[in-house]
Amino acid sequence: MPHKSFVWLCLLPLAMLTAAFFLLPMARLVVTGAEGPQGLAGYLAILVEPRYRATLINTVLLAAATTIVTLVVATVAGMFLQRHRFPGRAVLIAMLTFPLAFPGVVVGFLIILLAGRQGLIGDLSNRMFGEKLVFAYSIFGLFLGYLYFSIPRVILTIMAAVQKLDTGLEEAARSLGASPWAVQRDVVLPALGPAFVASGAIAFATAMGAFGTAFTLATNIDVLPMLIYTEFTLAANFATSAALSVGLGIIARDCIRNARSDAGRRRSRSLCVACAGRAALPYCRGNHHPAAGDSRARDCAGAAVHPPGLQRFSPLVAVYPHRSCHLHDAVHGVIRDGGFRDDRYQDPGRRRSIARRSAVAPLS
Amino acid sequence: MVVTLSLGEFNLTWMLHTPLTKTLPIGLADSYASMRLEVASAYTLIFFVMIIPLLVAMQMFADQEQKR
Numbered sequence: 001m002p003h004k005s006f007v008w009l010c011l012l013p014l015a016m017l018t019a020a021f022f023l024l025p026m027a028r029l030v031v032t033g034a035e036g037p038q039g040l041a042g043y044l045a046i047l048v049e050p051r052y053r054a055t056l057i058n059t060v061l062l063a064a065a066t067t068i069v070t071l072v073v074a075t076v077a078g079m080f081l082q083r084h085r086f087p088g089r090a091v092l093i094a095m096l097t098f099p100l101a102f103p104g105v106v107v108g109f110l111i112i113l114l115a116g117r118q119g120l121i122g123d124l125s126n127r128m129f130g131e132k133l134v135f136a137y138s139i140f141g142l143f144l145g146y147l148y149f150s151i152p153r154v155i156l157t158i159m160a161a162v163q164k165l166d167t168g169l170e171e172a173a174r175s176l177g178a179s180p181w182a183v184q185r186d187v188v189l190p191a192l193g194p195a196f197v198a199s200g201a202i203a204f205a206t207a208m209g210a211f212g213t214a215f216t217l218a219t220n221i222d223v224l225p226m227l228i229y230t231e232f233t234l235a236a237n238f239a240t241s242a243a244l245s246v247g248l249g250i251i252a253r254d255c256i257r258n259a260r261s262d263a264g265r266r267r268s269r270s271l272c273v274a275c276a277g278r279a280a281l282p283y284c285r286g287n288h289h290p291a292a293g294d295s296r297a298r299d300c301a302g303a304a305v306h307p308p309g310l311q312r313f314s315p316l317v318a319v320y321p322h323r324s325c326h327l328h329d330a331v332h333g334v335i336r337d338g339g340f341r342d343d344r345y346q347d348p349g350r351r352r353s354i355a356r357r358s359a360v361a362p363l364s
Numbered sequence: 365m366v367v368t369l370s371l372g373e374f375n376l377t378w379m380l381h382t383p384l385t386k387t388l389p390i391g392l393a394d395s396y397a398s399m400r401l402e403v404a405s406a407y408t409l410i411f412f413v414m415i416i417p418l419l420v421a422m423q424m425f426a427d428q429e430q431k432r
Binding site: 089091095100101212 | 368371373374375389392393396397401404408411412416419423424427430
């Protein structure tokens, strides 16, 4: 059998499953959404009706807050776990990944056990302050539940990305005088950017569509999946619930797409700044320096301006444009001398001579 | 991730399950909802015992691969 038809044959089961369980139901859903009394205008109800709009904004804000806090917590934990080995590490990682197995309803119940009216926190605060603290049924309780099941989804991706980080870049920045915070801000976090976008997209989409936890906890608050559920089961408003479902999917997809394109645009813009920065320095001997707005700037940053060995340092050049020539000389000197070796930086005299040769002032 | 997510699959099962095809998450949710907390704790413990060794084993496997 020729290779191409074999590949198509292998894709056939997946195609059938996708068609049967995703495409056909989605098509039916879209059709159902337009079958209500308002027809196609029912699709705008999510934006026009004040109650639906408030619910939508609530859901988007909650999902965004969950994503941001999840990324912060998971990055800190993931970087530590990936770079340190200690007894019990595997068990700790397993426990952090374990909440993936819990259905959302059970996460809701766990939050109730923790912070509900008979909950642990209420009991403790009652004994300590005489006042029972109950927040399971508020937006904060819902947020905690979402955080609990989002962290496992994000932390594994972040740990994999941290594993792939080039520690040579961090060493280069440190040796050029950057403080530890500057190393994180300018080298590590930008390098982790794609992992943030990818795992953040998953966390955001999951938080937007999470039903089980909201079902258990949201008595006073409305989130979009709950609204769809109540319209479907209580009011038998099939058309409205179908239209809301399609709206939920489209809005989640658009938010994720915007985040992705924003991240991509910021990265290419910084490369243009690097080229513009180099052009401004009189002793830069590179041969072409397009202006910052020039579309060729994106291409030049990698190949033409830098010698081949400097490719791996281009992120540093991107973030320190006005020092890019100093950086170029400093790093090029290191490469000329035979590349990075750990013993090179043990000798303070050697370090100083490298810095002096390129007249680098400490980057703070 | 696939293993843990399949073990915890709830929404679809809740809609389609029968007493003959009850899964672990359904049992868990049922016992929490009816406030039989001792049964709920037992179910949660079963979850733990099933999944944690699996995840630990996967971690160790990944570490071994990395060392090689």
